[in-house]
Amino acid sequence: MKTIEDLKRLREQVQSDTRLRYTTGTKIIIGMGTCGIAAGAREVMSAVLDEIAKRHLQDVTVTQTGCIGMCEKEVLLDVVRPGEDRITYGKVTPELVPQIIAEHVVNGRILEELVVGKFSE
Amino acid sequence: MEHIRAHVLICAGTGCASSGSKRVEAAMKRELAERGLDKEIKIVETGCHGFCEMGPLVIVYPEGVFYVRVQEEDVPEIVENHLYKGRIVERLLYKEPVTLEKVPNYSDIDFYKKQNRQVLINCGRIDPEKIEEYIAVGGYQALGKAVTAMTSEDVVEEVKKSGLRGRGGGGFPTGLKWSFTRKAQGDKKYVVCNADEGDPGAFMDRSVLEGDPHRVIEGMAICGYAIGADEGYIYVRAEYPLAIKRLKIAISQAEAMGVLGDNIFSSGFQFHIKIKEGAGAFVCGEETALLASIEGKRGMPRPRPPFPANAGLWGKPTNINNVETFANVPQIINQGADWYAAIGTEKSKGTKVFALTGKINHTGLAEVPMGITMREIIYDIGGGIQNGKKFKAVQIGGPSGGCLPEELLDLPVDYDSLISVGAMMGSGGLVVMDETTCMVDVARFFLNFTQSESCGKCTPCREGTKRMLEILTRITEGQGQEGDIELLETMAKNIKATALCGLGQTAPNPVLSTIKHFRDEYEAHIREKRCPAGACSKLVGYTITSNCKGCGLCKKVCPAEAISGTVKEQHQIDPDKCLKCGACMAKCPFKAISKG
Ligand SMILES: Cc1cc2nc3c(=O)[nH]c(=O)nc-3n(C[C@H](O)[C@H](O)[C@H](O)COP(=O)(O)O)c2cc1C
Ligand code: SF4
Ligand code: SF4
Ligand code: FES
Ligand code: FES
Numbered sequence: 049m050k051t052i053e054d055l056k057r058l059r060e061q062v063q064s065d066t067r068l069r070y071t072t073g074t075k076i077i078i079g080m081g082t083c084g085i086a087a088g089a090r091e092v093m094s095a096v097l098d099e100i101a102k103r104h105l106q107d108v109t110v111t112q113t114g115c116i117g118m119c120e121k122e123v124l125l126d127v128v129r130p131g132e133d134r135i136t137y138g139k140v141t142p143e144l145v146p147q148i149i150a151e152h153v154v155n156g157r158i159l160e161e162l163v164v165g166k167f168s169e
Numbered sequence: 170m171e172h173i174r175a176h177v178l179i180c181a182g183t184g185c186a187s188s189g190s191k192r193v194e195a196a197m198k199r200e201l202a203e204r205g206l207d208k209e210i211k212i213v214e215t216g217c218h219g220f221c222e223m224g225p226l227v228i229v230y231p232e233g234v235f236y237v238r239v240q241e242e243d244v245p246e247i248v249e250n251h252l253y254k255g256r257i258v259e260r261l262l263y264k265e266p267v268t269l270e271k272v273p274n275y276s277d278i279d280f281y282k283k284q285n286r287q288v289l290i291n292c293g294r295i296d297p298e299k300i301e302e303y304i305a306v307g308g309y310q311a312l313g314k315a316v317t318a319m320t321s322e323d324v325v326e327e328v329k330k331s332g333l334r335g336r337g338g339g340g341f342p343t344g345l346k347w348s349f350t351r352k353a354q355g356d357k358k359y360v361v362c363n364a365d366e367g368d369p370g371a372f373m374d375r376s377v378l379e380g381d382p383h384r385v386i387e388g389m390a391i392c393g394y395a396i397g398a399d400e401g402y403i404y405v406r407a408e409y410p411l412a413i414k415r416l417k418i419a420i421s422q423a424e425a426m427g428v429l430g431d432n433i434f435s436s437g438f439q440f441h442i443k444i445k446e447g448a449g450a451f452v453c454g455e456e457t458a459l460l461a462s463i464e465g466k467r468g469m470p471r472p473r474p475p476f477p478a479n480a481g482l483w484g485k486p487t488n489i490n491n492v493e494t495f496a497n498v499p500q501i502i503n504q505g506a507d508w509y510a511a512i513g514t515e516k517s518k519g520t521k522v523f524a525l526t527g528k529i530n531h532t533g534l535a536e537v538p539m540g541i542t543m544r545e546i547i548y549d550i551g552g553g554i555q556n557g558k559k560f561k562a563v564q565i566g567g568p569s570g571g572c573l574p575e576e577l578l579d580l581p582v583d584y585d586s587l588i589s590v591g592a593m594m595g596s597g598g599l600v601v602m603d604e605t606t607c608m609v610d611v612a613r614f615f616l617n618f619t620q621s622e623s624c625g626k627c628t629p630c631r632e633g634t635k636r637m638l639e640i641l642t643r644i645t646e647g648q649g650q651e652g653d654i655e656l657l658e659t660m661a662k663n664i665k666a667t668a669l670c671g672l673g674q675t676a677p678n679p680v681l682s683t684i685k686h687f688r689d690e691y692e693a694h695i696r697e698k699r700c701p702a703g704a705c706s707k708l709v710g711y712t713i714t715s716n717c718k719g720c721g722l723c724k725k726v727c728p729a730e731a732i733s734g735t736v737k738e739q740h741q742i743d744p745d746k747c748l749k750c751g752a753c754m755a756k757c758p759f760k761a762i763s764k765g
Contacts, residue, residue, distance in 0.1 A: 049426055049427045049428070050427065050434070050435050051317075051434055051435055052310075052313035052314070052317055052434055055304065055309055055310065055313050055428075055434075058301075058304055059304050059305060059307070059310075062301040062302070062304055062305040063305045064173075065299075065301055065302055065305050066294070066295060066302055066305040066306055067305075068173065068174075068175070068176050068230050068231050069176060069178075069230045069231075069233075069294055070306075071230075071231045075231075077255075078255075080253065080254040080255045080256075081254070085254070097171075097172040097174060097209055098172070100172040101171055101172035109174065109231040110172075110174040110175075111174075111175075111231060111232060111255060112253075112254060112255025113255045114254060114255060114256045
């Protein structure tokens with residue numbers, strides 16, 4: 049590293065190493081209750097992680113939640129963009145994940161036909 | 170392709186390591202691998218969060234869930250429930266001591282809410298052994314800015330304007346000190362970082378070095394640029410092996426990265442840092458003794474002037490600052506003097522890190538803006554006094570400082586107001602004492618410390634502290650005489666006026682401040698041979714009060730057969746036979762035995 053520009057470039061590169069600890073961006077929350085897992089939540093989670101990695105998305109965090117009482121709609125996946133409603137998608141399969149991420153997470157367009165709930169936080 | 174979705178921060182500071190965080194980390198690695206989660210969850214070793222008492226600490230991001238006292242056995246449950254299923258493991262959450270409420274989130278814990286973490290902002294949040302993590306949060310930007318966009322004079326002016334004062338105790342304006350060394354004549358100059366940290370109860374410098382070593386290195390390099398030095402020394406006590414290890418790693422990474430060494434940021438500025446391990450004597454924290462020690466001589470103070478700014482290491486101009494002082498510098502350069510000067514009081518700017526210890530609910534490190542009251546520190550951050558006892562005094566500034574009583578709790582904490590009541594900021598050790606602490610004994614404790622740490626070079630300190638200690642010991646043993654208090658006061662004044670260095674000059678402070686605020690306690694010891702706090706073992710006596718129902722239980726447990734009395738009548742204790750073991754008091758079902 050020779051110049052202050054090099055430092056800036058390096059900083060941007062390594063920021064993803066710590067960003068998760070200071071995050072403010074979009075959240076994806078996957079229902080990992082007993083029936084969620086039985087319905088394939090783990091596979092959905094893996095698909096989400098793959099898709100984020102493929103698209104090099106920064107500032108997106110993936111967390112899990114327990115049973116929210118809509119077991120028959122599993123797998124449940126929520127997307128919360130900063131300052132917007134929490135949108136819950138139902139009957140999510142790994143195949144649907146790229147679409148949800150492309151449309152909603154990246155472009156902010158809600159996939160109404162998959163939505164099972166909306167909450168303001 | 171991988172995406173990390175969670176960070177598990179495991180505190181690897183000295184406190185947590187000693188309570189088992191290394192084993193927790195190993196178990197976590199194992200468990201994540203077994204579950205196939207090791208590609209999506211990262212383990213990060215951090216420095217101290219300042220909450221060591223609750224360690225080992227494990228924090229899970231992005232949620233920021235804060236687990237305390239985590240043991241190896243708890244790891245499978247954290248992995249299974251939290252990291253796999255997203256369910257917080259309630260039983261490992263922190264509970265507020267008063268409300269007993271469980272708090273999942275780091276930032277909602279009372280201990281952290283009133284703090285203003287600037288110096289400690291990265292401590293516990295980044296991996297101190299990876300320079301990339303420091304760079305990711307803005308590290309070395311200030312150094313880059315200083316050497317490429319500012320003159321050395323600009324840097325000194327910025328530090329002056331910020332109002333930063335030395336955090337090593339005396340509170341000398343840092344910018345002014347830098348300008349002295351900058352102006353001093355010399356072909357070779359040095360920057361020295363004082364990481365001796367000799368005050369009993371203080372551990373903030375250690376935590377900064379362990380948790381964010383690059384920050385101190387960056388501060389020193391900026392200082393080097395400002396004063397025209399190309400070499401720096403960190404004097405750190407050998408009892409801090411983890412701090413030394415992390416500093417060594419940090420220095421070699423900074424050199425490899427080119428932010429330390431020759432031609433930094435292609436500016437032509439060069440700066441190298443060496444570590445000198447000290448033997449850990451309190452007097453070696455005194456600047457002239459410290460310099461002698463780096464030169465390989467015995468760590469003894471010498472008279473000043475000449476000050477190190479003009480004649481320091483090997484006679485060359487040398488700027489010496491404390492760890493925390495240097496740690497403040499990068500932010501002043503990054504965010505500007507005005508931003509910095511907006512925090513704190515008129516004459517004490519910025520934040521100060523305090524080490525809270527003693528009879529307080531949360532012990533640990535707390536960083537607060539200058540000017541906060543002692544009451545806020547003790548009650549709002551520290552969670553109040555343990556076991557619902559009554560507050561008695563707070564000792565601030567270690568062996569050079571003094572005690573503040575209840576009436577002074579609303580005093581704003583800054584350099585000058587503390588001096589005005591006979592205490593001192595010192596390095597920031599705060600020892601909280603409750604009603605069971607004897608203030609004469611506290612004075613004796615600190616004097617015993619300074620007396621044994623005196624280097625012996627000058628008579629007032631060598632002999633004077635010894636004599637004062639004898640008097641104090643006598644008082645706590647019930648042998649005090651009329652006139653002792655006045656004698657202590659006269660000796661204190663003489664030692665303060667004639668000792669060569671700060672050790673002797675401040676050694677009498679704990680005695681003077683306890684006499685000032687707790688004179689009645691001294692008088693009770695001397696005149697009534699009584700220790701009101703019931704702490705001085707030679708003075709406490711057990712007596713049986715009229716609550717006694719004559720059950721005789723105490724008589725049965727007394728190992729000295731000191732208790733006599735007939736059944737159903739009030740018993741008595743023979744003070745000559747009594748061993749002061751307290752067994753009778755613990756046994757009495759009617760609380761009829763009192764101590765005092
Ligand atoms: C007996 C004695 C012990 C001291 N111990 C320390 C110490 O452990 N750490 C420290 O930074 N300063 C200590 N000091 C203060 C230093 O001599 C010096 O003033 C300080 O390091 C200057 O840095 P600052 O301006 O950043 O506070 C001590 C002073 C005395 C008299
Ligand atoms: S005051 Fe005490 S420690 Fe300082 S030089 Fe004199 S004897 Fe040594
Ligand atoms: S304090 Fe111990 S020795 Fe004294 S009276 Fe009670 S039981 Fe006996
Ligand atoms: S387990 Fe998923 S909603 Fe109940
Ligand atoms: S060492 Fe872990 S919080 Fe201090």
